[in-house]
Amino acid sequence: xxxxxxxxxxxxxxxxxxxxxxxxxxxxxxxxxxxxxxxxxxxxxxxxxxxxxxxxxxxxxxxxxxxxxxxxxxxxxxxxxxxxxxxxxxxxxxxxxxxxxxxxxxxxxxxxxxxxxxxxxxxxxxxxxxxxxxxxxxxxxxxxxxxxxxxxxxxxxxxxxxxxxxxxxxxxxxxxxxxxxxxxxxxxxxxxxxxxxxxxxxxxxxxxxxxxxxxxxxxxxxxxxxxxxxxxxxxxxxxxxxxxxxxxxxxxxxxxxxxxxxxxxxxxxxxxxxxxxxxxxxxxxxxxxxxxxxxxxxxxxxxxxxxxxxxxxxxxxxxxxxxxxxxxxxxxxxxxxxxxxxxxxxxxxxxxxxxxxxxxxxxxxxxxxxxxxxxxxxxxxxxxxxxxxxxxxxxxxxxxxxxxxxxxxxxxxxxxxxxxxxxxxxxxxxxxxxxxxxxxxxxxxxxxxxxxxxxxxxxxxxxxxxxxxxxxxxxxxxxxxxxxxxxxxxxxxx
DNA sequence: ATGTTAATAT
DNA sequence: GATATTAACA
Numbered sequence: 001x002x003x004x005x006x007x008x009x010x011x012x013x014x015x016x017x018x019x020x021x022x023x024x025x026x027x028x029x030x031x032x033x034x035x036x037x038x039x040x041x042x043x044x045x046x047x048x049x050x051x052x053x054x055x056x057x058x059x060x061x062x063x064x065x066x067x068x069x070x071x072x073x074x075x076x077x078x079x080x081x082x083x084x085x086x087x088x089x090x091x092x093x094x095x096x097x098x099x100x101x102x103x104x105x106x107x108x109x110x111x112x113x114x115x116x117x118x119x120x121x122x123x124x125x126x127x128x129x130x131x132x133x134x135x136x137x138x139x140x141x142x143x144x145x146x147x148x149x150x151x152x153x154x155x156x157x158x159x160x161x162x163x164x165x166x167x168x169x170x171x172x173x174x175x176x177x178x179x180x181x182x183x184x185x186x187x188x189x190x191x192x193x194x195x196x197x198x199x200x201x202x203x204x205x206x207x208x209x210x211x212x213x214x215x216x217x218x219x220x221x222x223x224x225x226x227x228x229x230x231x232x233x234x235x236x237x238x239x240x241x242x243x244x245x246x247x248x249x250x251x252x253x254x255x256x257x258x259x260x261x262x263x264x265x266x267x268x269x270x271x272x273x274x275x276x277x278x279x280x281x282x283x284x285x286x287x288x289x290x291x292x293x294x295x296x297x298x299x300x301x302x303x304x305x306x307x308x309x310x311x312x313x314x315x316x317x318x319x320x321x322x323x324x325x326x327x328x329x330x331x332x333x334x335x336x337x338x339x340x341x342x343x344x345x346x347x348x349x350x351x352x353x354x355x356x357x358x359x360x361x362x363x364x365x366x367x368x369x370x371x372x373x374x375x376x377x378x379x380x381x382x383x384x385x386x387x388x389x390x391x392x393x394x395x396x397x398x399x400x401x402x403x404x405x406x407x408x409x410x411x412x413x414x415x416x417x418x419x420x421x422x423x424x425x426x427x428x429x430x431x432x433x434x435x436x437x438x439x440x441x442x443x444x445x446x447x448x449x450x451x452x453x454x455x456x457x458x459x460x461x462x463x464x465x466x467x468x469x470x471x472x473x474x475x476x477x478x479x480x481x482x483x484x485x486x487x488x489x490x491x492x493x494x
Numbered sequence: 495a496t497g498t499t500a501a502t503a504t
Numbered sequence: 505g506a507t508a509t510t511a512a513c514a
Contacts, residue, residue: 019504065504066504090504184504184507185509186508187507208497222496223508223510224509226498228508229497229498231507
């Protein structure tokens with residue numbers, strides 16, 4: 001007997017879950033608790049049913065993830081029209097999800113696999129909500145499977161074992177209803193750390209099995225690792241882009257007194273690439289009258305923002321961060337000589353990595369004489385400038401580079417007039433004089449834009465001279481994703 | 495049997 | 505929409 005004698009019998013429970021197996025197991029367990037159970041594999045149908053047959057249900061248990069209707073949506077609808085306690089249920093126990101459930105009015109949140117002990121007590125939700133409850137009406141519960149056929153169901157726990165696809169439910173299966181589906185592996189940062197460790201030991205070309213063996217995490221299958229490795233590699237690809245292609249290198253040279261302005265030079269790329277196309281850095285500048293930015297630019301910015309958000313999601317950041325450290329190690333492992341840090345040895349870095357690099361610089365871990373800055377999206381000139389002013393670096397080189405494939409948004413910058421004072425590169429990006437900025441700009445963003453060039457078209461070295469004193473430019477936008485996106489929030493129309 | 499990639503589920 | 509899982513294929 002699953003319940004004691006004085007247990008409130010007969011609670012009418014509606015269970016909604018798209019997974020028929022879950023449904024059956026839940027049903028069985030609920031029957032064991034002497035509840036009357038109605039199952040439904042489809043949220044919309046469940047909703048229809050609940051509405052049409054009001055007063056025939058006391059409680060709803062709904063899955064969160066369902067193809068036809070989000071469990072939260074169902075929860076919302078029920079809360080709106082019916083006054084039923086709803087229990088959410090999901091394999092995902094993420095705090096934010098649970099919170100979402102509670103804030104949307106769920107009275108409980110069950111984590112899959114659901115244990116029968118948890119189900120025994122759910123009647124209390126009904127009592128709590130209604131104040132009292134009469135458990136002795138003789139409404140029969142029904143099953144409504146996805147074929148819209150109504151099937152009478154007895155409150156004993158047999159007879160319901162053949163249904164869709166003849167799913168056989170043995171008692172053994174019920175027993176491991178506790179492990180209702182093996183728990184999904186959640187790649188916590190801790191777990192991921194171990195993963196990255198293993199990969200670093202083995203090299204990036206390693207295989208899932210060896211990683212698994214090194215990690216020594218009980219219950220972690222080869223498939224789990226393979227899957228994660230797949231994601232990891234994809235991430236790396238996005239991060240490093242076209243590492244093999246040769247890139248132009250932009251370098252910034254402070255003026256004599258280090259106070260105002262300097263020169264930016266673009267040199268042709270260092271390493272010879274095997275692939276055909278070449279990517280050059282472009283410098284797009286827009287300034288003060290941001291509210292007068294033309295449509296195309298705004299659209300491009302919005303797109304860029306979306307891209308940034310995509311690329312630097314919470315989980316992704318961890319990954320990028322780890323890779324960033326790798327890059328740093330690689331970058332500085334070989335010593336601090338000028339040759340080592342000159343263009344050919346440069347790693348491409350994202351702005352996140354740039355942050356890391358700057359951290360190291362400020363902690364004195366990185367060489368100061370010739371500090372190499374590299375950024376995927378934007379280069380923070382204010383840092384360069386302050387470093388120069390501090391006299392710490394005589395020669396700061398910035399390698400601008402491009403991820404590939406870069407979102408089309410950036411290409412817009414070369415095609416669209418930029419702001420109310422359009423400052424467009426002349427044809428090719430290889431020659432763009434920042435002195436064309438008149439004194440009216442007070443902000444500037446340097447944006448590398450993709451510009452495909454034939455090998456022979458690699459830009460000739462050109463000098464970009466910063467006007468003195470910096471054409472009135474008083475601040476530069478820091479490229480960190482957060483800053484950048486809040487900057488965009490400011491200038492983009494809601 | 496194992497690794498990779500693509501599709502599918504949550 | 506991101507992630508983990510599964511299926512399919514090499």
